[in-house]
Amino acid sequence: MTSVAEPAVGVARSVAVVGLEAVDVAVEVSMSAGLPGFTVIGATGVAGRQAADRVRAALAATGIRLPPRKILASLAPADVPTSGARFDLALAVALLVRLGLVPPGAVAGSAFLGELALDGGVRPVPAVLPAAAHLAARDVARLVVADANASEACLVGGIEVVAMTDLSEVVDVCAGNTAARSAVPLPPATATALPDLADVRGQGEARRACEIAAAGGHHMLLLGPPGCGKSMLAARLVGLLPPLSEEQALEVLAVRSVAGLLTGPVPSALDRTPPLRRPHHATTAAALLGGGSGIARPGEISLACHGVLFLDELFEWPRRLLDALREPLEEGRVRIARARATVHYPAGFLLVAAANPCPCGGAGSCVCAEADIWAYRRRLSGPLADRIDLAPRLQRLRADDLVTGAVGESSAAVATRVAEARAVAVNRWGVPNGSARGDRVRATARREALRTLGRAVETGTLTGRGFDRALRVARTCADLGGADLVDRTHVLEALAHRAALRSVGVDHAAGRRGA
Amino acid sequence: MRGSGDRGSGAHSDTPSPAEVLRIAASGRAGASLQQRVLQDLLDAGQPCTSRQVVDELRARAGVAAGRDLARVMTRLAALGGRLVVAGDERYPSLLADAWPELGAPVWLFVAGVRPPVERRPAVAIVGTRIPSLDGARTARRLGAALAEAGVVVVSGLARGIDQAAHHGALDVGGCTVAVLGTGLGVDYPARTSPLRDAIAASGAVLSELLPGVGPRPWQFLERNRIISGLADATVVVEGRETSGALQTARLAAGQGRDVWAVPGSINAPTSAAPLALLRDGARPLTSIDELVTCVAATAGHGGHADSPAPTTTLSPSARTVLDLLGPVPASTDALVAAGTLPAQVVMVAVAELVDLGLGAVTANGVVRV
Numbered sequence: 001m002t003s004v005a006e007p008a009v010g011v012a013r014s015v016a017v018v019g020l021e022a023v024d025v026a027v028e029v030s031m032s033a034g035l036p037g038f039t040v041i042g043a044t045g046v047a048g049r050q051a052a053d054r055v056r057a058a059l060a061a062t063g064i065r066l067p068p069r070k071i072l073a074s075l076a077p078a079d080v081p082t083s084g085a086r087f088d089l090a091l092a093v094a095l096l097v098r099l100g101l102v103p104p105g106a107v108a109g110s111a112f113l114g115e116l117a118l119d120g121g122v123r124p125v126p127a128v129l130p131a132a133a134h135l136a137a138r139d140v141a142r143l144v145v146a147d148a149n150a151s152e153a154c155l156v157g158g159i160e161v162v163a164m165t166d167l168s169e170v171v172d173v174c175a176g177n178t179a180a181r182s183a184v185p186l187p188p189a190t191a192t193a194l195p196d197l198a199d200v201r202g203q204g205e206a207r208r209a210c211e212i213a214a215a216g217g218h219h220m221l222l223l224g225p226p227g228c229g230k231s232m233l234a235a236r237l238v239g240l241l242p243p244l245s246e247e248q249a250l251e252v253l254a255v256r257s258v259a260g261l262l263t264g265p266v267p268s269a270l271d272r273t274p275p276l277r278r279p280h281h282a283t284t285a286a287a288l289l290g291g292g293s294g295i296a297r298p299g300e301i302s303l304a305c306h307g308v309l310f311l312d313e314l315f316e317w318p319r320r321l322l323d324a325l326r327e328p329l330e331e332g333r334v335r336i337a338r339a340r341a342t343v344h345y346p347a348g349f350l351l352v353a354a355a356n357p358c359p360c361g362g363a364g365s366c367v368c369a370e371a372d373i374w375a376y377r378r379r380l381s382g383p384l385a386d387r388i389d390l391a392p393r394l395q396r397l398r399a400d401d402l403v404t405g406a407v408g409e410s411s412a413a414v415a416t417r418v419a420e421a422r423a424v425a426v427n428r429w430g431v432p433n434g435s436a437r438g439d440r441v442r443a444t445a446r447r448e449a450l451r452t453l454g455r456a457v458e459t460g461t462l463t464g465r466g467f468d469r470a471l472r473v474a475r476t477c478a479d480l481g482g483a484d485l486v487d488r489t490h491v492l493e494a495l496a497h498r499a500a501l502r503s504v505g506v507d508h509a510a511g512r513r514g515a
Numbered sequence: 516m517r518g519s520g521d522r523g524s525g526a527h528s529d530t531p532s533p534a535e536v537l538r539i540a541a542s543g544r545a546g547a548s549l550q551q552r553v554l555q556d557l558l559d560a561g562q563p564c565t566s567r568q569v570v571d572e573l574r575a576r577a578g579v580a581a582g583r584d585l586a587r588v589m590t591r592l593a594a595l596g597g598r599l600v601v602a603g604d605e606r607y608p609s610l611l612a613d614a615w616p617e618l619g620a621p622v623w624l625f626v627a628g629v630r631p632p633v634e635r636r637p638a639v640a641i642v643g644t645r646i647p648s649l650d651g652a653r654t655a656r657r658l659g660a661a662l663a664e665a666g667v668v669v670v671s672g673l674a675r676g677i678d679q680a681a682h683h684g685a686l687d688v689g690g691c692t693v694a695v696l697g698t699g700l701g702v703d704y705p706a707r708t709s710p711l712r713d714a715i716a717a718s719g720a721v722l723s724e725l726l727p728g729v730g731p732r733p734w735q736f737l738e739r740n741r742i743i744s745g746l747a748d749a750t751v752v753v754e755g756r757e758t759s760g761a762l763q764t765a766r767l768a769a770g771q772g773r774d775v776w777a778v779p780g781s782i783n784a785p786t787s788a789a790p791l792a793l794l795r796d797g798a799r800p801l802t803s804i805d806e807l808v809t810c811v812a813a814t815a816g817h818g819g820h821a822d823s824p825a826p827t828t829t830l831s832p833s834a835r836t837v838l839d840l841l842g843p844v845p846a847s848t849d850a851l852v853a854a855g856t857l858p859a860q861v862v863m864v865a866v867a868e869l870v871d872l873g874l875g876a877v878t879a880n881g882v883v884r885v
Contacts, residue, residue, distance in 0.1 A: 202849050203849065204848060204849060204852050204858065204859020204860070204862070205847075205848040205849065205859050205863060207859070208859055208860050208863070393847060393848070393881075395847050395849045395850075452871055455871060456871065459873075461870065489864050491867075492863075492864045492867035492868050492871060493860065493863055493864045493867060495867040495870070495871070496863035496864060496866055496867035496870075497863065499866075499867070499870070499877040499882075500877065
């Protein structure tokens with residue numbers, strides 16, 4: 001290994017990611033007289049000591065021994081929360097520069113992201129995609145990552161991605177001994193077929209509700225006995241949503257990247273299918289909403305961003321967790337405060353919940369005590385219930401229906417209508433109907449339609465708050481039917497789709513009202 | 516006329532005084548079953564069954580309460596604004612007095628409320644299941660309202676479901692309603708009914724033969740039923756399952772010589788079992804609310820009131836089609852789609868239109884005709 005002139009300080013660039021925000025980090029290494037050792041400062045907690053040990057071992061495995069001097073490495077700015085092993089590669093490179101093994105000019109326009117194995121190998125790290133996007137917009141020409149991260153880093157253009165297998169390759173390339181291996185984007189993946197709505201027999205009410213939910217972004221609660229096809233419908237809802245835009249697809253991937261879920265090779269053509277997440281009801285708050293120590297990681301609601309969050313057995317979920325969904329549902333993002341940093345993740349998902357009508361699940365032949373049913377259904381009350389607009393009731397199909405039942409429309413046919421209706425709404429007020437402002441929606445409704453809604457409020461069929469929510473659904477029904485103004489038929493349909501929400505136990509309402 | 520337990524005090528009148536009876540009642544040993552046994556024994560012995568006779572006999576068999584117990588009951592009763600009414604007293608409901616003693620009506624009642632059913636007004640008991648269908652609850656509520664509007668006292672048992680719906684119906688129109696409890700006064704049973712009990716007491720009365728504060732016991736509700744039927748000129752069974760307590764109330768009413776009406780229901784609905792059984796046994800079918808109101812109100816010279824006809828003229832064709840398919844048994848959207856030629860979306864709009872016009876109602880299991 002040829003030695004070049006040793007600079008006073010070795011510098012290499014890297015990128016920290018806090019939430020989805022990327023922050024430039026400069027790694028500086030200096031050597032001075034003093035007690036021999038390798039100290040990393042600026043890193044939080046034990047991460048610095050561990051990084052120093054890994055770097056020292058990786059260098060040794062590559063045949064580079066550290067001189068017996070006091071070596072100080074600094075991650076700057078020091079107030080950026082830096083944890084994990086993503087700076088290992090940059091640390092090693094800055095050290096190589098200080099030792100004169102790599103010329104400073106060879107690393108000037110590059111940034112480094114990677115963990116080091118003890119044998120000198122370079123390992124993939126999470127959150128490479130947001131870092132690459134950040135760097136592409138700056139004066140950085142090259143991003144050096146592990147082989148396994150290369151395809152992910154290639155997703156954003158405008159930056160050369162160099163893949164490295166181990167530390168000796170890094171040294172060789174930087175010293176100009178071998179050519180850098182520029183990573184090339186992987187070929188697009190063959191699209192996986194989504195489940196089709198045509199597989200669902202009967203369930204006319206639920207099919208229509210799915211169409212409205214997809215077109216307007218209205219949250220939905222599927223009610224029906226076990227085995228009637230609630231999960232099946234939720235899986236098909238994704239196929240009705242319009243494909244993601246490039247920006248949305250990148251955001252979805254960025255969240256997955258930060259969550260550490262982008263482990264395999266990522267095909268170059270972005271996956272435009274909206275995500276579907278279906279966490280189990282035993283999921284913790286941290287896993288659902290995002291969390292963890294240090295910097296909070298994105299949870300299921302962020303992974304479902306621009307797609308569908310399916311909560312099966314809604315009434316089995318702890319009330320506390322359901323109530324916590326209020327902020328994300330309202331703002332389309334989630335804020336998670338931890339001691340070291342408060343991060344925001346996107347959380348604009350379509351909520352699809354499913355529930356049995358009662359604890360025993362047996363519709364019609366229910367054996368539950370009335371009090372049990374009330375306790376069961378009371379979990380839905382509160383903030384979440386106010387944000388659900390569609391509650392289709394599903395029937396358990398008889399065996400002969402499964403064989404002979406009429407085949408419904410295919411996903412493609414419904415998705416065409418959905419896409420048109422969505423485009424109309426977005427043209428009108430920039431957002432889907434589900435998030436449109438109430439007064440503006442009211443201005444597009446016929447007087448007779450508003451009067452019908454008003455009557456529903458008077459008779460107690462609808463709450464005051466439900467007025468605008470039902471009207472938004474009616475707006476979507478009108479858009480699906482190609483109507484300019486919301487008329488009574490649309491309002492009636494919106495009310496019909498809400499009916500089961502109220503009758504989640506309304507059988508006994510006559511005796512309850514005023515009591 | 517003096518009973519065997521008479522200790523010869525000259526102060527004894529034909530009607531025992533409340534203070535005297537309270538001492539016996541407060542002992543807690545002279546419950547409904549002992550009272551009925553005493554009445555039966557007196558009847559068997561061919562002795563006159565006046566309240567004086569029974570009270571003396573009860574004192575002999577059950578004794579009187581200790582002073583401390585008596586004081587506790589009196590404090591409690593005063594705190595609840597209740598009072599004791601004794602059979603033979605002019606404040607004892609006259610209809611109930613008619614059923615006394617042969618059918619074991621209670622010797623005393625604890626009453627709270629502004630208008631105990633004392634004066635001779637027509638009264639109708641509305642009873643039925645605690646888990647009604649929406650249609651049943653609505654029927655009970657409309658019945659309660661129509662009867663109360665016609666000046667009839669609505670008597671029921673405060674249970675969830677039909678009973679409460681009937682009370683609510685009477686309260687809706689500002690009528691008079693009476694609740695007969697299966698617990699003592701001052702017990703929140705069924706849970707969270709205290710606002711309703713207050714409203715009932717403010718319109719009519721809440722009463723119980725049990726000591727204030729006595730909690731719910733299964734047999735107390737069966738014994739209570741004889742007071743419900745005894746307080747009413749007629750008993751209407753709205754809905755009930757095969758083993759419903761409403762059946763017992765109706766049979767007691769028949770035994771007391773009162774009219775029994777039953778609301779006919781679908782033979783497919785489990786909630787129709789009780790009314791259908793009564794109809795088979797000769798109860799009067801309640802084919803319209805007006806019929807009952809006219810029939811009962813005639814006793815007091817009040818006219819019935821007619822429901823305004825449903826506004827069916829503005830129905831859309833699809834809503835009319837769906838309306839023709841609807842009945843009291845909940846129909847799901849899919850069932851309506853399968854039964855007709857309309858697609859799901861049109862059926863849902865039609866159903867919402869019917870609900871909007873008050874012709875249909877949505878239940879957890881589907882839509883019903885109102």
